[in-house]
Structure formats: C-alpha cells, structure tokens
Amino acid sequence: MIAEGAVEAGCRFFAGYPITPASGIYKFMIDKLPRRGDVAISSPDEISALAFCVGASLRGFKSMTATSGPGFSLMTETLQYAVMTETPVVVALVQRLGPSTGGATQGGQGDVLFVGHSIAGGYTIPVFSPSTPLEAYELTIHAFNVAEKLRTPVVLLADKEVAMTSENVDYERLCKTEMIDRKYFSQKDGTFKTYSFSSGNEVPDFACLGGMERVTATGSAHDKAGRLQKNSPETIEVLKHLQEKIDSHAEEIARVEIDLGEGADILVLSYGVSARTSREAVSSLRKDGKKVSFLNVKTLFPIPKISLIDAASEVKRVVVVEENMTGLYRSQIKSLFADKEVVGVNGVGRMIGPDEIQVAAAVENQRVRR
Amino acid sequence: MTEVDGTRYRGTFLKAGVRFPYCKGCGHQHITRAIDNALVKLQLDPSHVNITSDIGCVGLVDALFDNVHSLHTTHGRSTAFATGVELADSILADSALKNVVVIGDGGAMIGLLHLVNAAQLNVDLAVVLYDNFLFGMTGGQNSSFSPLDFVTATTPYGNIIPPIDLITLLQGANAGFLARKTATDADLSDTIAEAIAYPGFALVEVLELCTEYATRGNSIRGNKLAEVMPGKILELGVISRKGDRLDFGSAYKKRFETVKKEVVQEPDGIAPRYGNGIVDKTRIIIAGTAGERVQSSAYMLVEAAVLSGANATQKNDNPVTQGTGFSLSEVVLSREEIFYTGIETPEVVIVVSEDGLTELNSQRVFQSANEKTLFIIDESLQTPVCKGSVLREPLRKRFTPSGAAFAGIVLASKMRDILPKEAFIDIARRQKRSKDLLSIAGQVYADK
Numbered sequence: 001m002i003a004e005g006a007v008e009a010g011c012r013f014f015a016g017y018p019i020t021p022a023s024g025i026y027k028f029m030i031d032k033l034p035r036r037g038d039v040a041i042s043s044p045d046e047i048s049a050l051a052f053c054v055g056a057s058l059r060g061f062k063s064m065t066a067t068s069g070p071g072f073s074l075m076t077e078t079l080q081y082a083v084m085t086e087t088p089v090v091v092a093l094v095q096r097l098g099p100s101t102g103g104a105t106q107g108g109q110g111d112v113l114f115v116g117h118s119i120a121g122g123y124t125i126p127v128f129s130p131s132t133p134l135e136a137y138e139l140t141i142h143a144f145n146v147a148e149k150l151r152t153p154v155v156l157l158a159d160k161e162v163a164m165t166s167e168n169v170d171y172e173r174l175c176k177t178e179m180i181d182r183k184y185f186s187q188k189d190g191t192f193k194t195y196s197f198s199s200g201n202e203v204p205d206f207a208c209l210g211g212m213e214r215v216t217a218t219g220s221a222h223d224k225a226g227r228l229q230k231n232s233p234e235t236i237e238v239l240k241h242l243q244e245k246i247d248s249h250a251e252e253i254a255r256v257e258i259d260l261g262e263g264a265d266i267l268v269l270s271y272g273v274s275a276r277t278s279r280e281a282v283s284s285l286r287k288d289g290k291k292v293s294f295l296n297v298k299t300l301f302p303i304p305k306i307s308l309i310d311a312a313s314e315v316k317r318v319v320v321v322e323e324n325m326t327g328l329y330r331s332q333i334k335s336l337f338a339d340k341e342v343v344g345v346n347g348v349g350r351m352i353g354p355d356e357i358q359v360a361a362a363v364e365n366q367r368v369r370r
Numbered sequence: 371m372t373e374v375d376g377t378r379y380r381g382t383f384l385k386a387g388v389r390f391p392y393c394k395g396c397g398h399q400h401i402t403r404a405i406d407n408a409l410v411k412l413q414l415d416p417s418h419v420n421i422t423s424d425i426g427c428v429g430l431v432d433a434l435f436d437n438v439h440s441l442h443t444t445h446g447r448s449t450a451f452a453t454g455v456e457l458a459d460s461i462l463a464d465s466a467l468k469n470v471v472v473i474g475d476g477g478a479m480i481g482l483l484h485l486v487n488a489a490q491l492n493v494d495l496a497v498v499l500y501d502n503f504l505f506g507m508t509g510g511q512n513s514s515f516s517p518l519d520f521v522t523a524t525t526p527y528g529n530i531i532p533p534i535d536l537i538t539l540l541q542g543a544n545a546g547f548l549a550r551k552t553a554t555d556a557d558l559s560d561t562i563a564e565a566i567a568y569p570g571f572a573l574v575e576v577l578e579l580c581t582e583y584a585t586r587g588n589s590i591r592g593n594k595l596a597e598v599m600p601g602k603i604l605e606l607g608v609i610s611r612k613g614d615r616l617d618f619g620s621a622y623k624k625r626f627e628t629v630k631k632e633v634v635q636e637p638d639g640i641a642p643r644y645g646n647g648i649v650d651k652t653r654i655i656i657a658g659t660a661g662e663r664v665q666s667s668a669y670m671l672v673e674a675a676v677l678s679g680a681n682a683t684q685k686n687d688n689p690v691t692q693g694t695g696f697s698l699s700e701v702v703l704s705r706e707e708i709f710y711t712g713i714e715t716p717e718v719v720i721v722v723s724e725d726g727l728t729e730l731n732s733q734r735v736f737q738s739a740n741e742k743t744l745f746i747i748d749e750s751l752q753t754p755v756c757k758g759s760v761l762r763e764p765l766r767k768r769f770t771p772s773g774a775a776f777a778g779i780v781l782a783s784k785m786r787d788i789l790p791k792e793a794f795i796d797i798a799r800r801q802k803r804s805k806d807l808l809s810i811a812g813q814v815y816a817d818k
Contacts, residue, residue: 013458020690034626035634039461044487048450051443051484055454058441061462063454081444104690132709165711166669167683168676171639209420209439209455210467216433218442228433228442276709351712 001133001169002092002156003028005140006064010179011090012038013056013063015049017071020104021160022094025066046071050078053089057082058217060208062144062181066092069111070101076118079153081219083119083242086195086204088147088154088182090140095159095272097349106349107160109272109323115155116301116332121239124246126150126253127301129157131275133169136162138177139255139298145180146253150245151203157300159323161273161351182206185213194226200241201248246302254304257296258311261286264293266361267312270321271297271329274352278321281357292361300329308336317341319360323352383409383416385436392427397553397578401500402431404576405470407559408566409438418466420455424448424477426507428500431472439467446481448473453484453493460494460619468566471497475515476505478536485536489545489571494617496566497573499536502580503598510583517598521587533598537575537609546617547572548610552595561608570617577604642679643796647787652703654718654782655735657726658775660688660697664722667775668699670801671783674793675703683711687729696729703788715740718786720778721747722765727754744786746778761785773810780814791815 003025006014014033016026033040039056043049046067053063067075072093082089097103098110115127126146130136140156147154185192185205192213195204204224207213216226221235229235259282266285270278275296282294295311297304312318318337320330327344334342345352345360384406390399409419416437423432425445432440443451452469459467478485478499488495504522505511512522512529515536520529537548547568549561553576565572577595579585590597596604616624654671658664665686675682683702689695700713715738721727727747730736736756739745743758748765763781765774783789791811798807 012462013454015454034622035630035632037462037626037630039457039622041457044483047447048453048484048487051447051450052454052457055441055451055456056458056462057454058451059455059458059463059467061458063458077444078447081447105687161685161711165683165685166672167708167711168640168672168681209441210418210459210463212417214417214437215439215441217440219444220429220442226440228430276711280710351710353712353714354710355714 001136002066002130002140002158002163003032005137006090006144007032008137009141009144010062010181011064011144012061013053014040015043015052015063015065016040017043017046017049017067019068019071021096021164022066022068022071022092024163025092025094046074047078050075050082050089050091054078054082054085054087057087057089058085058209058215060211062088062148064090064092066094068094068096069098069114072111072115079125080119082153083123083125084219085217086151086242088151090143090147090154090156092140092156092158094163095157103349105160107273107323107351108348109159109274110325110328111157112300112322112324112328113332115157123243124302125152126154126246126299127157128154128255128298129271129300130162130298131272131296132162133167134173135298138175141177141179142253142255145178148182149180149203150249151182151206152246157272159273193224195222195224195238197224197241200237200244203245250302250304251306253299253302254307255298256304256307256311257298258307259294260311261291261293264291264314265316266291266319267293267295267315267317268319268321268357268361269295269297269308269311271300274321274323277352277354278357281354281361284354285358285361290362297329303332305336308333312337312340315340317343317361319343319345319357321345321352321357323347381410382406383419383435383438385434388434390434391430393581395581396427397502397576398427398431398500400553401498401558401576401578402434404558404562405472405498406435408563411559411563412566414468418468420452420467420469422448422452422455422469422471424471424473424481426474426476426505428472428474428477446473446477446479447484448477449481449484449488449495449497452495453488453491456493456495457619460617461622465619469495470566471495473497473499475499475501475503475513479514479534485540485573486543489540489543489573491618492544492546492570492615492621494570494619495572496562496568497571498562498565499573499575500578501575502578502584503533504580504583506580506583510580517590520590522583535604537573540573541610544615545573545610546570546612546615547608549574549608550604550606551576552592552606553578554592564608568611570612570615640673640676642677644678644790644793646675646678646680646789648680648703648705651706651708652718652786652788653713653716654701654703654720654779655713655716655730656699656701656720656722656775656779657730658697658722659725659771660692660694662697662723662775663772664697664726664775665699667779668701670776670794670797671701671779674789674797677796678789678793680705680789681708683708685711696725698726698729714738716743718744718746718782720775720782721745721751722774722778723748723771724751727751744782746782748774769810769813773806776807777810777814780811784815
C-alpha cells in the first residue's frame with residue numbers, strides 16, 4: 001500500500017536495494033514504474049539508492065527509496081545532504097529488529113529516535129508512521145506532499161508487521177487526497193537564487209537542474225545563492241531557516257487519530273503496529289466498562305505537541321505502547337504530560353499483546369513494564 | 371546537443387575575472403581551464419551543463435563556473451548524485467543536460483563503487499579525476515593513488531603500497547571511454563571534450579602534483595607522472611573508446627518501449643458473495659515445508675474468507691534462506707476489523723510435515739493451545755502432547771505433499787463451519803493448479 005500510495009502521489013523515480021522487510025516495495029515499483037515510462041532502478045548499495053533519488057529530485061521529479069534499519073544507517077549521510085540542499089525525497093523505512101542486521105524477519109519499533117534524530121545539528125525531518133494498509137496509503141501521499149511543499153526529506157516509518165502482513169483492504173475507504181507539487185520559481189518573481197526566502201519559515205521556490213535558472217546546490221553551509229560561506233550572517237540565517245520552515249508547519253503536517261472516551265481518565269497512546277494492538281485493547285477495556293481514550297500518533301516528528309496535550313488534558317494516566325526496549329517515543333513526549341502518570345508498555349523481539357496493555361491501563365500505580 | 375545562444379556565449383564558461391583558489395603551480399587550475407575549453411569547444415548551452423563536484427580542493431571547481439548548474443556533493447558521492455540527475459534527465463526529461471563530474475583521488479576511492487556502477491550501467495557522465503596522489507586539503511595524507519615509496523604526511527618513511535590502477539579496474543566494469551592524461555598536456559581539453567561528447571560513461575584521469583605536499587621529500591616531477599607504478603609506465607592518452615554500447619537511458623527506454631505496450635492485467639478485487647460461520651476471531655496456524663504450497667494455500671484461505679464476507683490477515687514465516695526448511699502461515703479471520711494480528715491461542719493448527727512440526731514445537735504452539743483447539747496433523751507425524759482435539763489424517767499420502775496444506779485447510783473449515791465450500795471452489799478455480807485443488811476440495815467435502 002506504501003508503493004501504491006507513492007504511485008498515486010506522482011512518484012516517478014524509485015531506486016532500490018533489496019532488504020527484508022522492505023523488498024516488497026522495491027518489487028512493486030520495479031513492476032509498475034517502467035511500464036508508465038518512469039524510472040525504477042536497482043542501485044548497488046543504499047548510499048547510491050538515496051543519492052540517485054536526490055539527484056533525480058533535483059532534476060525535478062518526485063523520488064523515493066525503501067529500506068530497513070541497516071540500509072537506513074548507510075543513507076543518513078545523504079539524508080543530511082537532502083536537508084541541507086532542501087531536496088524533496090521520501091524514504092520508506094520498514095523497521096526490523098535491531099541493532100545491526102538484527103532480525104530480518106522480526107518486527108520492531110526501535111528506529112524511532114535514530115530516524116527522529118538522524119540529522120546533525122538537531123534538525124527535524126518529518127516522520128510518519130502508518131499502522132494499517134489504509135494509513136500506509138494515505139500517509140505515503142501525505143509524505144510526498146510534505147516533502148514537496150517543505151522541500152525536505154521525509155521518512156515513512158513502517159514496520160515489518162505492517163508492511164509484510166497480508167490483509168483485505170476496502171478500497172472504497174481510501175480517502176481522495178490532494179496532490180501537492182513543489183512550487184517552481186517564476187521569472188516574474190524577480191531574480192532567482194537557489195535558496196531564496198524572505199522570512200525564515202518560507203520555503204524557497206524550486207528550479208531544477210537543467211532548467212533556465214542557474215541552480216547552485218550544495219551540502220556545505222551556504223548563503224541564499226548557494227555559495228559556500230563560513231559563519232556569514234546570511235549563512236546562519238539559512239541554517240536557522242532549515243529548522244524554522246519545519247517547525248512553523250508542525251501543526252499543519254500533524255496527523256493523529258483521536259478517539260476520546262467520555263470521562264476517560266486513561267489515555268492509551270501508540271503508533272505503527274502497536275497502535276493496532278492498542279486499539280483492540282482499548283475496545284476490550286471499554287467493553288469492560290473502563291473509561292479510556294485512544295490516540296494513534298501518525299506524525300511522530302515534528303512531535304504534534306498540541307494534539308497530544310489536548311488529547312491527554314482530562315486524563316490522569318498516559319500509557320505509551322511501543323515495540324522497543326526503553327520506550328523511545330515515550331522519552332520524547334513525557335515532558336508534555338508533566339502532571340500525569342506516564343507509563344510504558346514495551347516489548348522486544350515480539351509483538352505486544354492486547355492483554356499487557358489492558359493490565360497497564362487498569363492497574364493503579366503501575367510501574368514501567370519492560 | 372543544443373546550439374549555443376549567441377547572446378549568452380562569452381567564449382568562456384568561467385566567471386568573469388575568475389581567481390583560482392589554488393596554490394601556485396597546482397594542476398587543478400590547468401585541469402579546470404581544460405574543462406572550460408572543452409565546454410567552449412562543444413558550444414554547449416550553459417543551462418544544459420551541470421558540474422557535480424566532490425569534496426576536497428576539487429570541490430571548489432564548480433563555483434568557478436558561471437551560468438552552468440552546479441551540485442556540490444559529499445565525499446565520493448558525486449558520481450552517484452550525478453547518476454541520479456542523468457537517469458532522470460535521460461529517461462524522464464529531454465536528455466539535454468550534460469553532466470560533468472569532478473572528483474579527486476581521495477573521492478575516487480571512497481566512492482569507487484559509484485564509479486564502477488556508473489561505468490557498468492554506462493550512464494552518460496563525463497568524470498574528470500583530478501589525481502594528485504594525495505589528500506591536499508586535509509594536510510597531505512596518502513591516498514590509494516599514492517605512488518610506491520611516495521612520502522606524504524601519513525607515509526613519512528615512504529608508501530609501501532603500490533597505487534591502484536583505476537582505469538584497468540574500470541575496464542573490468544566495461545567502461546565506455548577511458549583516458550589518462552597529465553595536467554600540462556596541451557591537448558587535455560580535446561580529450562575532455564571527447565569525454566563529454568561521448569554518449570555513455572567516460573572518465574579522464576588527469577595526473578598532477580600537489581605543489582604544497584607532493585614535491586616535498588619526493589623526487590617525482592611533473593614530467594615523470596606516468597612512472598608511478600612499479601615496473602611499468604602508465605599508458606597515457608585515450609585508452610578505451612567503445613562504440614558498441616547504448617548509454618543506460620537509451621537502453622532503458624528501448625527495453626520498456628516494447629513492455630509498455632503490453633496490456634497488464636491488474637488483479638481483480640474480491641467482492642463478498644457468500645456468508646460465513648465465523649463467530650469469534652478465528653486464528654489458524656498452518657505449518658509445513660518450504661516449497662509445498664503452505665503459504666499459497668493459506669493465501670487461498672484468506673481469499674476464500676474475503677469472498678465470504680470476513681476480514682482476514684496473513685503472516686508468513688520461514689527460514690531466511692527461503693527455499694528450504696519450515697514454512698508457516700498464521701491466518702486470523704474475523705467478522706470485525708482485525709487490528710491485532712498475533713496469535714496467543716490458536717483455534718486451529720494444521721501440521722503437514724516434520725519441518726512444520728519441529729518449528730511449532732520450538733515456538734511452543736502446542737503448549738499454547740486450549741481445549742477448544744483443533745489439531746489436524748498428518749498421520750506420518752508423531753502426535754504432540756497438547757490440549758484440544760487431535761485429528762490424524764493421511765493428507766500427504768492422499769493429496770500429495772503440495773496438496774496437503776490446502777486439504778487440511780478445507781477439512782478444518784468443514785469441521786468447524788468456518789467458510790462455505792463454494793468459497794473454496796471459487797478460489798480454487800482461479801489457480802493455475804485448479805484441477806488438483808478442485809479435486810481435493812471435492813474429496814474432502816465428500817468424506818463423512
């Protein structure tokens with residue numbers, strides 16, 4: 001569904017390198033894109049895969065690659081380059097059990113902070129996490145839209161369970177989403193500079209390599225014209241702008257599914273595969289007469305703070321469910337719930353079961369479970 | 371190639387009054403001027419030229435040019451980025467862009483894979499390798515291109531490793547155009563022009579000396595640059611010029627021009643047409659041996675379930691080597707939307723081979739069962755100790771090993787009234803081996 005969403009979003013260039021559990025996306029694109037006259041190509045490694053995509057995007061075409069944790073490690077260099085050069089590109093990262101090669105066919109949600117903090121300097125790249133095939137489809141289109149609109153790399157953080165489980169999908173439930181393309185520079189707007197903006201949160205108009213405007217793209221610190229500079233005021237302004245343009249659109253790109261329970265004093269918060277289990281647990285808890293709210297965080301970064309705080313405003317306890325050892329996302333959002341008890345339900349190398357969530361939600365003064 | 375626009379053409383592609391940021395006598399200046407002369411010679415439209423630069427002193431080259439596009443990249447990756455630009459340009463756009471890559475000997479080694487890959491693909495790039503035998507910008511450390519006995523900051527007693535011969539290496543990757551020159555060659559710009567015009571991968575290695583670091587402690591001089599390999603003199607000039615390969619973009623378009631015209635039958639969706647007997651979530655585990663149609667049979671169960679108006683999920687497991695050992699599917703069926711796809715306690719377990727039995731034992735599936743669990747086990751296997759009811763059937767003998775999983779599934783569905791017979795018949799009809807499958811379903815339902 002990620003691959004179908006990508007095609008629908010107008011992806012015209014895919015570079016792939018085989019890796020379980022992301023190879024299905026690669027295969028789909030190889031079968032689909034060339035027949036449409038588009039490019040799907042095998043790259044010799046993951047570094048090349050993302051570099052090809054960045055090159056193709058700079059030439060003016062929506063691009064995507066797909067990988068898992070070990071491949072993403074190799075891509076971080078080029079991901080940072082995409083941030084610095086303000087290049088729209090989508091990376092689908094289908095998580096497996098880590099660290100290192102970990103477990104190729106085992107699920108996990110252990111790459112959350114690795115992805116969320118993958119850019120030196122603390123820059124935020126948008127990260128979206130689907131839990132169902134329908135969400136995978138919609139969030140992939142959203143990922144392309146955000147990448148295009150904000151000229152940024154975007155990571156679609158799926159996991160083995162979501163990507164490799166076959167299930168029936170009701171296509172009639174697919175939302176029709178608007179497709180957004182990057183804004184191109186128009187000569188009536190004045191003189192072209194590769195990275196021109198007037199206020200920091202603005203996204204520079206795009207011109208492609210090979211077009212009439214002279215593009216000067218660089219991964220080194222630069223001024224608005226793309227000239228290499230060290231510590232000039234304009235360069236610092238550009239460096240700040242790279243974060244400001246993301247921050248200022250945080251609420252706009254936030255996607256959360258909120259299912260508030262009337263009078264609820266507990267909020268079960270999750271994402272990805274664990275959100276599916278959480279939903280089941282919440283529905284059982286409600287059947288037992290418990291008052292519970294449910295939050296499926298589909299935009300992990302930038303953290304949708306307002307939505308999270310709002311959803312938890314009435315509850316006493318927040319239960320954060322995720323398939324990693326220490327509660328990676330919980331560590332990022334805990335400070336938003338200062339006056340509440342925040343507990344984690346975590347698992348490593350296995351899917352978390354609904355029972356564990358029900359226990360964590362029900363027991364008073366529950367300690368953090370590992 | 372596009373004719374030059376007379377109003378934009380100034381006789382040089384370099385910035386007016388350009389000042390080279392290089393040390394006195396550095397070959398980088400000669401090579402960069404040669405690239406400029408080559409562009410002038412080819413009468414290219416500057417907006418159709420993209421110079422992709424790498425890291426190091428060579429990374430400053432692109433900024434010396436005017437009106438052309440430039441892409442300053444990360445160390446060694448210049449070729450990979452330019453490959454992406456060129457693939458998109460040649461296949462998705464009008465293929466008018468000329469991509470020139472400038473890279474140093476350090477970048478050539480860290481990005482060796484990208485050069486080999488681009489040569490193998492025959493991507494239409496012209497790579498100019500500024501080879502001064504060391505890392506100049508970082509303090510004169512030795513590179514993989516440093517000559518034997520070369521004294522550098524990091525080989526103070528002389529380099530004990532002979533240098534790599536990139537051109538020979540790229541010949542192994544079937545590179546189209548390869549040349550080796552020195553920075554002071556009068557005809558360097560002609561060779562670079564030929565490389566840019568060449569329709570495919572072209573690389574010109576240009577030998578030069580770093581005036582800051584190479585001349586200290588080394589007797590090698592600019593006129594002896596070809597003698598850096600022990601026991602042989604490096605060949606200079608155009609070494610390879612192939613005329614028999616299409617560049618990648620053209621080859622890709624040619625191949626898919628024919629494929630595009632084929633009508634592709636998209637798989638039909640399945641609309642529910644039958645009812646089902648599912649009450650609560652029904653969790654089914656099917657275990658057997660790879661290659662014996664376990665997972666494809668489980669998928670038929672999923673399709674039959676959807677055809678009967680149920681929701682279904684399927685997860686498969688097998689050893690990483692794919693074609694050997696156990697093969698296992700976990701199927702969940704429900705009237706409600708399925709969120710949690712895990713199976714703590716299965717309602718049905720079907721085991722059709724020794725591999726499957728061993729795997730289920732190691733996953734402790736038999737311990738997880740309860741009184742309501744139905745086990746359908748091939749009669750050739752030992753019956754495990756477990757709760758629930760166990761049915762031993764000659765599935766392999768009667769329906770062949772590759773029919774056993776499907777037979778077990780149909781039998782379980784019949785016994786527990788999960789899905790109607792018609793759903794299996796409909797799905798079986800759509801398969802390549804429909805005759806065998808229909809016969810299996812028929813026999814299972816005919817049994818008392």
